Structures are given as C-alpha cells and as structure tokens.
Amino acid sequence: MIDMIGGVAGRAIGNIIEQSLDSAQGGSAVSGGQSTGASFADTLMNMGNDVITNLKDAEVQSFKAVSGEADTREVVDALMSAEQSLQTAIAIRDKLVTAYLEIARMQI
C-alpha cells in the first residue's frame, strides 16, 4: 500500500518536473544532455522564487492590514496562498532530499 502511494507521488513529481523542464527548455531554447542539469536547477529556482514572491505579497498585505488599508479577506487570501505554496515547496524539497539520500546510501 505504502509502496503504491509512493509510486503515485513519485510519478506525480516526475510529471511535474518533466513538464517544468519542458517549459524551461522551451523558454530558454537550450538543447543537449548538458543542459538538463541547469534547467532542473532553474526549475527549482523558479519554484523557490514563486514561493518567495507569495510570502512577500502576504507580508505586504499583513502590513496593510495593520495600518487598516487592506480588507481582512484579502489578507487571509494572501496568507493562505503563501502558506499553500510554502507547504508545496517544503513537501517537494523533502521528497527530493529523501531521493538524494537514498542515492547517497546506495551500495556500490
């Protein structure tokens, strides 16, 4: 059962990474085997940047709320989407770290 879930999650991540790799490659128009590593890093960096943008937006909204400029709903919206993207990023990071550790522990 656990294996099955792991397989599904792994496949989902694989799809996401492949999709983002494709889009990253389409954008920067790089080709060849060498570029794969760079675009993967790019993908991760893009994801990180998205998360940071969301967090900053949430921060700005919170400050606005303190000074009475923003609606409660807008603040909650911003905070929730920031939390959501942070959680996603953390989950994917954990997954990647686990995968890396697994490779590192591999018997040669």
Next chain:
Amino acid sequence: MDPLILSSRIASSGLKVQESRLRIVSQNLANAQSTGETPGADPYRRKTISFSWELDQASGAAMANVSRIGQDPVDFDVEFDPSHPAADDKGMVKMPNVNMLIELADMREANRSYEANLQTIKQTRELLSLTLDLLRASQ
C-alpha cells in the same frame, strides 16, 4: 490553472460580493430614520445592490461581481410630526422607504451566502492539503 486554487478564488469573489451587500444593508438600516433637514426635503432613499458574473480572462471562470448599486424607487412613507425640521406646511414628514424586515432578511441571506463561500474555501484547502499529504506520507 489548478481547479482547486481556482475554486477558492471564485469563492473569494463571492465573499467580496456578499461583503458589499452587507455594507448596503447596514447603510439602509443605519439610515432607516434619516430624514431631510429642510421643510419638504427628501429623506434617505433605500439603496439596492445587484450582482453579475464576469468571465475571468486568464482562467475562463465566472467570477461574481457587483454590477450596480441603485436606488429603490418606492414612494416614501409620510408621518405627521409638525415639530420636525423637515415637516412641510401640513406638518407631514417624509420618512425613508426602508423596510426593516426586508433589510434583516437580506442581511440573513448575505450571511448565509458568505458562510457557503467560506465553506467552499475551507473544503478546497482541505483537499489541497490532503493531496500534499500523499507526498509526506510516502517518506
């Protein structure tokens, strides 16, 4: 766009619309006794609000939107009160055309719609986090 995130955004537009509705209701209720200041002057006229849907270009979703804040054309009630500053030469004062019962019912309806939209947001959040749990559980 992710349908789950999209639906919470749509629900958020519903919240916004209901907030505006509640604002109009509170205006009407607060001014239920607001008369004019000069003899024969018109009192507060009840405000109405109507909604419409707006197609979100990026996602193709129908977002709720306030289309118009209008005025209720119903005639004012008149009361006999000669000492009132807004009384005309016959001693009649025009009172606002606000019906408390209707406003309260409207407020209750806005409240229920708001709760329903909140529930949608809650549900989408729960589904998203359950899906993310798949990643965590397999570690």
